[in-house]
Amino acid sequence: MPSERHFRRTARLERPPRGCPLASHWICTGCAGTAATRFAPHTNGDTMGRVEFEIIEGIKEIDAAAWDQLVGADSPFLEYGFLRALEDSGCVGSDSGWHPQFLVARDSDAPDRLVGAMPLYLKLHSMGEFVFDWSWADAAQRAGIRYYPKAVVAVPMTPIQGRRILVDAALAPDDALAIKKTLVETAIDFAQKVGLSSVHFNFIMPDEVAIFEALDLPIRVGMQFHWHNxxxxxxxxxxxxxxxxxxxxxxxxxxxxxxxxxxxxxxxxxxxxxxxxxxxxxxxxxxxxxxxxxxxxxxxxxxxxxxxxxxxxxxxxxxxxxxxxxxxxxxxxxxxxxxxxxxxxxxxxxxxxxxxxxxxxxxxxxxxxxxxxxxxxEVFQPGAQGPHKYDRGFDPTPTYSAHWIRDPRLADAVGQFIAHERAEMRAHIKELRQDSPINR
Missing domain, CATH: 3.40.630.30 (Gcn5-related N-acetyltransferase (GNAT))
Structure with a gap:
């Protein structure tokens, strides 16, 4: 268990380079928004020193092997090569409205070692996310609340479940859990520091839900159709x-x-x-x-x-x-x-x-x-939408996202919407499973 936790706030806020789509906003650069957390020694006798959290503007600034070691057996869309292809082709960055701000956690005693990470992007719109929040943005505008820019923790243009809180599999369980929680907290703290309206953790894995619930973030439930072997x-x-x-x-x-x-x-x-x-x-x-x-x-x-x-x-x-x-x-x-x-x-x-x-x-x-x-x-995920998949043996499967919203008025309204939608979606999934074309 962590024996001590403290934060070293050395945020440096600068305007982005001319031509950056966020040029009208203050954003975090370099080591802005770093945090430090001290952990007790591992049970195996090894001691991990202070863990520092850092924002990095682009996957190309991160070592490929170090990143993929965190991804492990998880989704190919989280792998360095996929995220790098998005950046190198200009599909994210520049004027795309997706501005990479990867959040990484390093062992300060071994700075080249990543012990955690999160694929975070600043967004100027809601396109390409597939967890639709257009109505939230409209409600914010009517209430005089600025909704953009916001932050999204996801793989751009990819409605596929995957781990959004990456940690080193070699960590002791207590250390891993503490780093996961602190990654989420640091993402929210970053959003607060730079004046973002919200942070949206999209298509999280089912076993990540409890981490967000423990931080009192509302969990939105969606549905896709997956095939299981x-x-x-x-x-x-x-x-x-x-x-x-x-x-x-x-x-x-x-x-x-x-x-x-x-x-x-x-x-x-x-x-x-x-x-x-x-x-x-x-x-x-x-x-x-x-x-x-x-x-x-x-x-x-x-x-x-x-x-x-x-x-x-x-x-x-x-x-x-x-x-x-x-x-x-x-x-x-x-x-x-x-x-x-x-x-x-x-x-x-x-x-x-x-x-x-x-x-x-x-x-x-x-x-x-x-x-x-x-x-x-074992599993085939053919993407979003498609009732035709249900008729052909694909199971209705819940998807999850977690949402932090800065303005308490909007947060309350969105929380109520999510709770109502979640109950309806779970009932719908249950009904579809009962009426499945497959004999169970």
């Missing part, structure tokens, strides 16, 4: 093949899925998985074209990523790439872009140059499920 039996065996998965469906739903796949086969449509080192720059060029085509077709579509991002990702994180390419009579016409890591597959983008009935389901759901079953992948 187990047959529903008490011993929870993985599926042996796609037919074993279909065997859990009610007969009508099972027949519908088989009909959809059969119709594509009869139409000469084939899909293939291209993953890891097999993915070439040409593949990624086409994936970007498919991504942009989908955005152009959607009335509300917004392009957050550019061609350079996909190419940088191919250079920075090739081992995580997973593409499903669709062709008809030998001519490619569409594809899905996914990432994978350890026991998880994560769907992100899809597009096509021509419309072929059921091609979306095959490319984004059925073929990835084939691959997951073949490779023993």
């Amino acid at each position: 187990h047959n529903g039996a008490e011993d929870a065996q993985k599926y042996s093949d796609f037919d074993a998965f279909l065997g859990r469906f009610r007969s009508k739903k099972r027949a519908n899925i088989r009909r959809e796949r059969r119709k594509l086969t009869n139409a000469g449509v084939r899909t293939r998985v291209v993953a890891g080192a097999a993915v070439t720059p040409a593949h990624l060029d086409r994936v970007f074209d498919y991504y942009r085509d989908t955005i152009d077709k959607l009335e509300w579509g917004r392009q957050y990523l550019n061609r350079e991002f996909f190419q940088h990702l191919g250079e920075q994180l090739p081992q995580r790439l997973h593409l499903v390419m669709a062709e008809q009579d030998g001519e490619e016409f569409g594809g899905a872009f996914n990432l994978y890591k350890n026991a998880g597959l994560y769907g992100r983008y899809w597009g096509c140059t021509k419309e072929v009935e059921f091609a979306h389901f095959e490319t984004c759901l059925y073929r990835p499920l084939d691959w997951c079953i073949e490779h023993g992948v």
